[in-house]
Amino acid sequence: MKAYWIAALFAAPLAHAHITIAPASAPAGAYQTLVFKVGHGCDGSATTGITVQLPEGVTAKPMPKPGWTINLVEGKLATPLQQHGKTIASAVREITWRGGPLPDAYYDEFTLQAKLPDATGNYVFKVGQQCEKGRVDWADVAPASKTPAPVLEVTPAAMTMHHH
């Protein structure tokens, strides 16, 4: 019986669903739909904004969302990217949806289409959650944190590549 108690204790933080990314892993170089899932507000307060920071090497376009306006912040890339045979020196680095409010009792999703880098590894998407009262920064890399940043694992590309 003791083992069940321990399992339940460890499972609890996962059930309490923060802001998470889906899927958790995707192939290098892919055009990948990424969904940011908002499980609750800021300590009970309704969500009025979500800001996603794109990690280095990742470019993305947001999917419009009824009831929410989008703001894009462009910036210089530390390392220029090759896309569609062109060199890209700057790109959108930050995407913000403002609207709602999304009550704490409800759940919603914010979607973007990302072009993933060719380099495999873990890519951290820092997310800022603005609420009617207060805000939460999902920006910690340590998984044990109370406010972990969503992380996407970029895995080796499949043999058959989809060319956009």
Ligand SMILES: [Cu+2]
């Ligand atoms: Cu949570």
